[in-house]
Amino acid sequence: MFDFFLLEAVINGLLFGGVLALLSLGLNLVFGVVDVVWIAYSEVVMVGMYVIYTLHVMLGWPLVFAAPMALVGSGIVGVLVHRLIIEPILDTPPINQLLATGGLLFFLQSLATLIYGSQFRNIGLSLPTLEFHELYISFARLLAFGVAVLGMAGLYLFLSRTYVGTAIRAVAQDRQVMGLMGVDTRTVYLITSAVGGALAGLAAVLLVLQQDVHPFIGLTFGPITFMICVLGGLGNLLGGFVAAFVISQVISIGSFYVSTELSYVIAFVLFIVAMFIRPEGLFHRRS
Amino acid sequence: MLKLTDVSAGYGSFQALWNIDLEINAGEAVAVIGPNGAGKTTLLRAISGQLPVWSGDIALEGRSLLGTAPHRFVQAGIAHCPENRRLFPRMSVEDNLKMGAFIPEARRQFGERLAWVYGLFPRLRERRAQIAGTLSGGEQQMCAIGRALMSHPKLLLLDEPSAGLAPVIVRLVFDLVRRIRDEGFTVLIVEQNIRQALELVDRAYLLEVGRVRASGPVAQLRDNEFLRQAYLGL
Amino acid sequence: MKRWLQLAGLAVLVAVPLLHPPLYFLHLAILVLIWGMIGTAWSCMGRFGLVSLGHGGFLGAGIYTVALLWNLYGLTPWLGIPIGIALSLLLALAIGLPAFRFRVVGHYFALITLALGEVVRLSIIAARDVTGGSLGMTPNRVQPPTDVSWYALQFADKKYFYFIALGCWLFSLWVWQRIDRSMSRAALEAISEDEVAAASLGIHVTRQKLRVTLISAALTSVGGMLLGLYNQYLNPESLAGIGISLEIVFAAIVGGMYSAPGPIIGALLTIGFREGLRTYFGVHLIGMAETIYGLLLIVFIIFMPRGIYGAIETLLRRRAAPSARPPAAPTAPRPGPATPGHG
Numbered sequence: 001m002f003d004f005f006l007l008e009a010v011i012n013g014l015l016f017g018g019v020l021a022l023l024s025l026g027l028n029l030v031f032g033v034v035d036v037v038w039i040a041y042s043e044v045v046m047v048g049m050y051v052i053y054t055l056h057v058m059l060g061w062p063l064v065f066a067a068p069m070a071l072v073g074s075g076i077v078g079v080l081v082h083r084l085i086i087e088p089i090l091d092t093p094p095i096n097q098l099l100a101t102g103g104l105l106f107f108l109q110s111l112a113t114l115i116y117g118s119q120f121r122n123i124g125l126s127l128p129t130l131e132f133h134e135l136y137i138s139f140a141r142l143l144a145f146g147v148a149v150l151g152m153a154g155l156y157l158f159l160s161r162t163y164v165g166t167a168i169r170a171v172a173q174d175r176q177v178m179g180l181m182g183v184d185t186r187t188v189y190l191i192t193s194a195v196g197g198a199l200a201g202l203a204a205v206l207l208v209l210q211q212d213v214h215p216f217i218g219l220t221f222g223p224i225t226f227m228i229c230v231l232g233g234l235g236n237l238l239g240g241f242v243a244a245f246v247i248s249q250v251i252s253i254g255s256f257y258v259s260t261e262l263s264y265v266i267a268f269v270l271f272i273v274a275m276f277i278r279p280e281g282l283f284h285r286r287s
Numbered sequence: 288m289l290k291l292t293d294v295s296a297g298y299g300s301f302q303a304l305w306n307i308d309l310e311i312n313a314g315e316a317v318a319v320i321g322p323n324g325a326g327k328t329t330l331l332r333a334i335s336g337q338l339p340v341w342s343g344d345i346a347l348e349g350r351s352l353l354g355t356a357p358h359r360f361v362q363a364g365i366a367h368c369p370e371n372r373r374l375f376p377r378m379s380v381e382d383n384l385k386m387g388a389f390i391p392e393a394r395r396q397f398g399e400r401l402a403w404v405y406g407l408f409p410r411l412r413e414r415r416a417q418i419a420g421t422l423s424g425g426e427q428q429m430c431a432i433g434r435a436l437m438s439h440p441k442l443l444l445l446d447e448p449s450a451g452l453a454p455v456i457v458r459l460v461f462d463l464v465r466r467i468r469d470e471g472f473t474v475l476i477v478e479q480n481i482r483q484a485l486e487l488v489d490r491a492y493l494l495e496v497g498r499v500r501a502s503g504p505v506a507q508l509r510d511n512e513f514l515r516q517a518y519l520g521l
Numbered sequence: 522m523k524r525w526l527q528l529a530g531l532a533v534l535v536a537v538p539l540l541h542p543p544l545y546f547l548h549l550a551i552l553v554l555i556w557g558m559i560g561t562a563w564s565c566m567g568r569f570g571l572v573s574l575g576h577g578g579f580l581g582a583g584i585y586t587v588a589l590l591w592n593l594y595g596l597t598p599w600l601g602i603p604i605g606i607a608l609s610l611l612l613a614l615a616i617g618l619p620a621f622r623f624r625v626v627g628h629y630f631a632l633i634t635l636a637l638g639e640v641v642r643l644s645i646i647a648a649r650d651v652t653g654g655s656l657g658m659t660p661n662r663v664q665p666p667t668d669v670s671w672y673a674l675q676f677a678d679k680k681y682f683y684f685i686a687l688g689c690w691l692f693s694l695w696v697w698q699r700i701d702r703s704m705s706r707a708a709l710e711a712i713s714e715d716e717v718a719a720a721s722l723g724i725h726v727t728r729q730k731l732r733v734t735l736i737s738a739a740l741t742s743v744g745g746m747l748l749g750l751y752n753q754y755l756n757p758e759s760l761a762g763i764g765i766s767l768e769i770v771f772a773a774i775v776g777g778m779y780s781a782p783g784p785i786i787g788a789l790l791t792i793g794f795r796e797g798l799r800t801y802f803g804v805h806l807i808g809m810a811e812t813i814y815g816l817l818l819i820v821f822i823i824f825m826p827r828g829i830y831g832a833i834e835t836l837l838r839r840r841a842a843p844s845a846r847p848p849a850a851p852t853a854p855r856p857g858p859a860t861p862g863h864g
Binding site: 163166167169170173174176177178179180181182183184185 | 335336337356357358359360361362366367369373375376377378382385386387389390394434435438
Binding site for chain 1: 570572574615616619620623625627628629631632633635636637639640643644646647649762763764767770771774806807808809810811812814815816817818819821822823826
């Protein structure tokens with residue numbers, strides 16, 4: 001018996017996975033290269049969402065212009081995070097970096113509350129729901145998936161074809177030798193932070209199409225993003241990519257059978273279990 | 288071309304080099320030999336800017352290199368092929384070579400440089416897309432040297448290129464170094480394999496416990512009684 | 522000298538409620554004591570490099586167990602509390618045993634604890650039919666209504682809670698001292714420096730880590746129970762989310778987690794500061810207080826990783842022996858063990 005609703009759940013899971021994969025990319029990139037986890041990563045996404053809201057809803061910019069500014073805004077935030085917060089404590093125990101970016105989480109959340117208030121804000125875009133036979137697919141989700149795939153392809157090309165991208169990959173593999181190539185690792189870190197921030201900004205564009213923004217929105221997709229990255233092996237871009245789709249399917253199909261929250265619980269429990277089967281992440285291969 | 292005057296350096300509170308005087312002229316091949324722990328690698332790291340010197344001076348073509356940021360030494364013209372090769376394990380041969388030509392001057396001539404390195408090391412061209420971590424020891428060494436050459440350095444530093452390689456391969460590597468030297472490059476090579484090193488170079492310095500114990504043209508060193516007994520087993 | 526000071530301080534603390542202070546002040550004092558206890562509990566782990574970002578999970582698991590058993594089955598908290606503690610211990614074991622066995626450390630460990638906190642929070646929300654979900658729940662008033670119920674641990678007079686909180690905080694200090702003076706401390710410090718070396722010396726790494734984790738979890742869950750019983754209100758966000766977990770960590774860091782009085786100083790500063798800012802800004806600039814708080818946290822980590830108490834300690838030590846080099850001030854001991862995949 002073919003269950004259309006289940007198929008719908010699978011497809012929606014796939015589309016959702018695209019956004020999660022994009023989210024994980026930025027986090028993984030920064031960790032893989034700079035060796036820090038931005039606990040406030042989802043708050044950087046939130047910044048991007050508020051940028052779009054401010055430009056489009058409050059200042060009346062057309063969406064096509066407001067959206068790219070989210071990437072710029074979040075990219076700048078990324079650079080600032082590295083320059084002001086990470087750089088001073090780069091040589092201290094990694095716990096400090098976790099906690100400093102944790103402080104940033106509070107700071108950004110409250111700054112958003114201060115500026116925008118705690119209400120849910122919508123950018124007022126109403127995208128249609130597409131119908132294929134008996135399947136209902138949200139156009140917003142489809143669009144988000146498409147852009148996410150493009151973003152990932154773009155990142156892949158950047159990392160493999162450009163000189164800077166190659167340098168970024170190199171730093172992740174052996175940072176001590178970089179000086180011998182004439183590469184200033186400081187610059188590479190800053191560029192990576194900018195790209196990581198921009199990826200967060202791209203994710204912001206996709207999320208703002210589907211959700212309202214509010215100061216604590218980071219808490220809804222933050223933990224799951226961490227989980228995906230760790231599951232795929234922290235720093236492993238491909239691993240995070242695959243893990244994102246695995247988790248999104250668990251959540252989507254889980255929501256189909258039980259409540260959404262419970263499906264998240266299942267996903268997290270599976271994560272914890274997976275950690276004990278393979279602590280370095282399912283696809284870990286960093287040495 | 289390269290002149291070290293009274294250089295002392297170390298790690299933290301531990302001193303590894305004492306009052307080193309060293310000189311290399313353009314076109315020369317010079318070896319630094321000595322036992323384990325003598326400070327040979329430390330010396331190279333000081334020359335390539337990775338390790339700050341405590342006192343003394345390092346001058347390249349008359350200009351002092353003191354105070355230069357570590358990553359600017361390549362631009363100055365010193366390329367260091369480090370101990371254990373240190374290739375980027377998950378990148379291809381070509382990507383590794385690419386990184387060698389990172390500085391703007393080299394990047395501009397990337398195509399020609401790449402072709403030239405492949406000319407020197409045809410084996411690398413065959414394996415250009417292969418992941419560096421999967422290469423054999425000798426191929427890795429070739430790739431590492433090739434990477435260093437991509438920046439067309441005035442001075443090429445080679446740190447123990449024979450380490451971990453089978454004798455046959457070592458001979459191959461040393462032949463390659465000879466070819467590089469014949470192309471006109473100035474080479475400073477650190478080696479534990481004294482006999483082969485001395486066959487390759489014009490002059491050598493013997494380093495022991497962080498000090499220059501002896502130095503001079505190869506023929507003179509070979510005749511040195513102390514050296515013969517202690518190191519050449521003659 | 523120190524003994525005298527301690528006894529005098531204790532006398533002052535005991536005397537406070539007897540002097541009929543304003544209710545608001547007493548309220549804050551109770552919160553400071555409870556959060557001081559929770560911070561102390563966290564520091565038992567944190568000081569050895571076992572940084573948990575999911576302690577909210579123990580808070581929530583503990584109090585929701587007590588509250589649910591009371592509301593649904595009329596089970597007195599006196600029985601509910603041990604059951605709640607048992608549940609928290611189980612959770613700690615479920616995470617800790619495999620984590621320590623498989624040498625999950627550093628970033629990975631922190632993120633796994635974060636996942637645990639989330640599991641608890643989401644489970645509470647998912648079970649909204651009994652827990653009230655995100656809206657929270659209130660424990661039923663004891664019937665027949667009375668001002669002082671030891672059976673239900675409900676007291677109209679804050680003084681009762683004050684003494685209970687004081688007692689619990691002192692107990693947590695005692696536990697902290699016990700660990701500090703035990704062989705475990707040396708073992709755990711060795712482990713945090715270099716796990717492999719420690720193991721080769723015969724230190725049972727898993728057992729040591731697990732023991733301190735279980736203690737920390739149990740104390741934290743009691744702290745959570747105190748919070749819930751005092752506030753007579755439970756909410757998954759304020760008890761089990763990543764936000765609250767981070768707040769625990771920060772209070773401990775700000776105060777200084779390497780010393781016994783550190784966490785409560787951190788709690789004092791955090792709560793006092795927050796309330797102070799809130800009073801100052803009133804309702805005019807909602808979020809300003811927290812924004813400054815967040816900024817200060819960042820500044821603290823960068824410039825004072827050993828916390829205020831630690832900084833004072835270092836200052837005093839430097840004054841006493843100017844020739845001695847103060848130890849480098851990392852927040853956690855240098856992580857000798859390589860995190861998986863770090864090399």
